[in-house]
Amino acid sequence: MTNSPLTPGIVPARLPADNIAANFADHAAALDPHEARVAADRCYFCHDAPCITACPTSIDIPLFIRQIATGTPDAAAKTIWQANILGGMCARVCPTETLCEEACVREAAEGKPVEIGQLQRFATDTAMAKGQHPFSRAPSTGKKVAVVGAGPAGLACAHRLAMHGHDVVVFERRPKAGGLNEYGIASYKATENFAQREVDWLLQIGGIEIRTGVSLGRDISVDGLRADYDAVFLGIGLGGVNALRAPGEDKAGVQDAVDFISVLRQTADLTTLPVGRNVVVIGGGMTAVDAAVQSKLLGAENVTIVYRREQEKMSASGYEQDHATNAGVRIICNAAPLAVHGNGSVREVEFAYTIDTPEGLKQTGETFRLKADQVFKAIGQTLTLAETGLVVEQGKIAAAPAGVWVGGDCATGGEDLTVTAVAQGRDAAEAIHASLMAKG
Amino acid sequence: MADLTSNFIGIKSPNPFWLASAPPTDKKYNVERAFEAGWGGVVWKTLGSEGPPIVNVNGPRYGAIWGADRRLLGLNNIELITDRPLEVNLREIKEVKRKWRDRAMIISLMVPCDEESWKAILGQIEDTEADGVELNFGCPHGMAERGMGSAVGQVPEYIEMVTRWVKQYSRMPCIVKLTPNVTSILPPAQAAHRGGADAVSLINTVKSITNVDLDHFSPFPMIDGKGSHGGYCGPAVKPIALNMVAEIARHHETRGLPISGIGGVTTWRDAAEFMALGAGNVQVCTAAMTYGFKIVQEMISGLSQYLDEKDMALSDLIGRAVPNFVEWQDLNLNYVTKARIDPDACIKCGRCYAACEDTSHQAIAMKPGRVFEVLDDECVACNLCVNVCPVENCITMVELPKGTVDPRTKTPVGDYANWTQHPNNPGAHAAE
Numbered sequence: 001m002t003n004s005p006l007t008p009g010i011v012p013a014r015l016p017a018d019n020i021a022a023n024f025a026d027h028a029a030a031l032d033p034h035e036a037r038v039a040a041d042r043c044y045f046c047h048d049a050p051c052i053t054a055c056p057t058s059i060d061i062p063l064f065i066r067q068i069a070t071g072t073p074d075a076a077a078k079t080i081w082q083a084n085i086l087g088g089m090c091a092r093v094c095p096t097e098t099l100c101e102e103a104c105v106r107e108a109a110e111g112k113p114v115e116i117g118q119l120q121r122f123a124t125d126t127a128m129a130k131g132q133h134p135f136s137r138a139p140s141t142g143k144k145v146a147v148v149g150a151g152p153a154g155l156a157c158a159h160r161l162a163m164h165g166h167d168v169v170v171f172e173r174r175p176k177a178g179g180l181n182e183y184g185i186a187s188y189k190a191t192e193n194f195a196q197r198e199v200d201w202l203l204q205i206g207g208i209e210i211r212t213g214v215s216l217g218r219d220i221s222v223d224g225l226r227a228d229y230d231a232v233f234l235g236i237g238l239g240g241v242n243a244l245r246a247p248g249e250d251k252a253g254v255q256d257a258v259d260f261i262s263v264l265r266q267t268a269d270l271t272t273l274p275v276g277r278n279v280v281v282i283g284g285g286m287t288a289v290d291a292a293v294q295s296k297l298l299g300a301e302n303v304t305i306v307y308r309r310e311q312e313k314m315s316a317s318g319y320e321q322d323h324a325t326n327a328g329v330r331i332i333c334n335a336a337p338l339a340v341h342g343n344g345s346v347r348e349v350e351f352a353y354t355i356d357t358p359e360g361l362k363q364t365g366e367t368f369r370l371k372a373d374q375v376f377k378a379i380g381q382t383l384t385l386a387e388t389g390l391v392v393e394q395g396k397i398a399a400a401p402a403g404v405w406v407g408g409d410c411a412t413g414g415e416d417l418t419v420t421a422v423a424q425g426r427d428a429a430e431a432i433h434a435s436l437m438a439k440g
Numbered sequence: 441m442a443d444l445t446s447n448f449i450g451i452k453s454p455n456p457f458w459l460a461s462a463p464p465t466d467k468k469y470n471v472e473r474a475f476e477a478g479w480g481g482v483v484w485k486t487l488g489s490e491g492p493p494i495v496n497v498n499g500p501r502y503g504a505i506w507g508a509d510r511r512l513l514g515l516n517n518i519e520l521i522t523d524r525p526l527e528v529n530l531r532e533i534k535e536v537k538r539k540w541r542d543r544a545m546i547i548s549l550m551v552p553c554d555e556e557s558w559k560a561i562l563g564q565i566e567d568t569e570a571d572g573v574e575l576n577f578g579c580p581h582g583m584a585e586r587g588m589g590s591a592v593g594q595v596p597e598y599i600e601m602v603t604r605w606v607k608q609y610s611r612m613p614c615i616v617k618l619t620p621n622v623t624s625i626l627p628p629a630q631a632a633h634r635g636g637a638d639a640v641s642l643i644n645t646v647k648s649i650t651n652v653d654l655d656h657f658s659p660f661p662m663i664d665g666k667g668s669h670g671g672y673c674g675p676a677v678k679p680i681a682l683n684m685v686a687e688i689a690r691h692h693e694t695r696g697l698p699i700s701g702i703g704g705v706t707t708w709r710d711a712a713e714f715m716a717l718g719a720g721n722v723q724v725c726t727a728a729m730t731y732g733f734k735i736v737q738e739m740i741s742g743l744s745q746y747l748d749e750k751d752m753a754l755s756d757l758i759g760r761a762v763p764n765f766v767e768w769q770d771l772n773l774n775y776v777t778k779a780r781i782d783p784d785a786c787i788k789c790g791r792c793y794a795a796c797e798d799t800s801h802q803a804i805a806m807k808p809g810r811v812f813e814v815l816d817d818e819c820v821a822c823n824l825c826v827n828v829c830p831v832e833n834c835i836t837m838v839e840l841p842k843g844t845v846d847p848r849t850k851t852p853v854g855d856y857a858n859w860t861q862h863p864n865n866p867g868a869h870a871a872e
Contacts, residue, residue, distance in 0.1 A: 037509075109830070
């Protein structure tokens with residue numbers, strides 16, 4: 001090996017191949033059947049369970065856990081999928097510590113919630129391994145629906161529509177379906193090509209055609225789809241990334257964190273993926289954590305997340321923050337980027353310390369510089385759409401013309417969570433179905 | 441540290457914890473390991489008549505019921521009495537007793553129900569220097585088909601007859617082990633008493649099928665696709681055993697008859713409960729078969745600590761709860777309690793609500809924010825909410841003081857009055 005964590009610049013293979021392979025292995029080992037039975041037995045089968053309320057897709061969690069406890073994980077999986085067809089991915093990527101597991105009464109009782117996420121994964125993995133799809137289509141309605149975006153919202157919408165007997169065409173601008181499940185989730189959360197396997201499994205229901213490489217605005221338009229289909233669903237996500245608005249952000253070595261993650265996810269041999277010796281990630285959300293941790297796992301010597309507000313305001317959960325610090329990532333809060341320095345390529349990032357005040361964020365006047373040969377911007381994404389007929393408020397689609405439904409990150413109410421997108425896609429499908437059938 | 445020295449019908453042991461007649465006491469090797477671990481005594485696994493030993497199945501001998509994390513709650517067995525030659529057992533019993541003089545050594549016996557057989561076996565064991573015999577009238581499987589074990593224990597006349605033979609042909613203290621597979625435990629206990637038994641021990645195992653193999657459609661344990669009933673034991677049978685022990689302890693004919701308590705004793709607390717209901721000592725099997733012999737050390741330390749904290753001697757504990765074990769008709773119908781939910785301890789699972797609303801008296805209200813409150817005008821104090829609540833002491837039953845009006849019945853709490861005095865009881869008036 002020629003490179004090491006100390007090699008200057010942005011270079012590949014900072015760690016031996018087997019180290020990288022180990023670093024990017026499944027970060028939460030799956031429960032074995034006995035572990036699952038023990039974990040399931042901890043569920044109290046609460047009345048009107050708080051975990052169900054806390055789940056954006058309202059999975060009947062006590063029921064599926066009881067089905068695991070009684071040795072029927074296939075039935076448990078079906079319970080999950082009835083509410084959330086991407087339950088397998090959600091089991092891996094949901095911030096359960098701020099959703100179902102935070103609401104679990106055993107969290108209140110002992111600080112140790114039932115391992116709902118892990119149990120959901122056990123059930124869905126067990127059932128998926130059998131290769132069967134548990135749902136079938138209703139008789140054909142003869143209706144055609146266009147779904148734009150093959151991310152979690154679009155896939156959930158397409159599946160539910162197909163189930164109701166409609167024919168669905170899904171348009172996706174990228175080469176593969178899956179959306180952020182395929183391009184945006186940290187690699188170690190969805191190993192062994194899980195995102196694609198889940199898409200393939202989902203499509204077994206039939207009646208869904210996916211056309212990749214088709215971009216809204218370039219190849220198709222909302223009005224065109226409205227003319228050709230009985231209904232349209234837009235689950236197009238957020239295509240743009242916010243700028244730092246700091247001088248020097250155009251220097252080489254500065255890039256969007258989502259692009260880094262996306263490239264990483266599509267790189268078969270991670271020893272070929274270059275990473276900086278000193279990496280600075282600017283932002284405070286899950287994307288910042290995913291970019292920082294994966295930089296560290298690739299062998300970066302120093303990785304620092306810099307967030308402009310106080311730590312409590314980071315949108316990455318405490319669990320995610322701990323995950324980052326355990327991986328060796330340093331988190332600096334209350335520091336805002338002032339300038340990116342360097343001669344052509346980034347060499348340092350200059351920050352100003354900040355303080356949260358009732359009047360807003362203020363700089364204290366004190367500054368510092370961090371060495372950096374790679375900078376990732378993870379300060380939020382924006383809607384990149386200038387379509388007629390769509391009402392955009394605060395960067396999201398707030399209203400759509402007749403015959404068009406929206407869901408996922410592009411829609412108001414989207415929370416940048418896979419599970420929320422699934423819920424919105426599913427609910428839009430039900431609304432579309434009701435609308436189409438009412439028309440007769 | 442409290443003195444746990446036990447004297448049960450003249451048989452002394454350093455503590456009241458004996459191993460019951462079962463696989464753990466089948467041979468010298470196991471029994472010596474048990475004594476090394478601290479057991480006060482053993483009842484050697486049941487000996488049969490001289491001659492070719494019985495044979496056991498060569499497939500599974502045990503079935504089980506599990507709780508969470510495969511915690512064993514109940515065990516059932518189809519093993520028969522010892523399958524080793526009589527002379528080997530007798531030699532080993534003698535060797536062990538000579539080496540462990542301070543421990544109790546009881547020999548369990550089961551031979552055909554005729555005088556000659558009993559006379560013969562009693563003569564054969566006389567030389568072992570054992571402290572006593574236990575008559576196995578309890579095993580419900582296998583041997584019962586051959587007219588022994590529970591086949592004897594289910595017929596009080598046989599119990600009395602054999603007990604008399606044993607007292608006639610042996611000077612050893614005699615314990616009669618009873619089967620729970622009867623409609624009432626009292627006639628067998630009375631029969632043993634009449635026959636001259638020095639003590640009874642109970643319960644032996646309960647006839648049972650632990651489960652059915654749903655692939656082969658056979659009861660379990662399954663032997664080549666077939667299953668036979670077994671004898672059930674372990675923590676699951678403790679409530680049955682406690683009741684039977686207590687019934688004998690309080691009955692006017694059998695009161696004072698020493699009892700060796702058996703049935704699911706797993707911890708010091710179980711042992712203390714058996715003793716409070718009248719057992720002079722306890723015998724243990726399933727707990728040892730589940731966890732090994734070392735558990736006796738927790739039983740010793742736990743019972744000692746309990747007696748110290750209560751400032752009681754072991755003899756003070758024995759039978760202490762018996763006077764409080766009464767018939768239903770003697771219960772105070774003017775004892776009124778209401779459930780109280782501690783909102784600070786409540787974890788808002790709602791199980792009390794589901795249980796009360798769906799299956800009981802609709803006496804718990806679910807308020808906004810998942811606050812659960814008891815409706816005193818509906819609460820009959822059934823205790824189901826307490827039993828289903830996962831948090832200990834979150835829900836308690838609080839007694840209404842005398843004179844308080846019960847919001848449910850709209851009547852003040854009165855003095856003690858039981859069913860025999862109740863106006864709704866036709867018998868109460870007829871007796872006058």
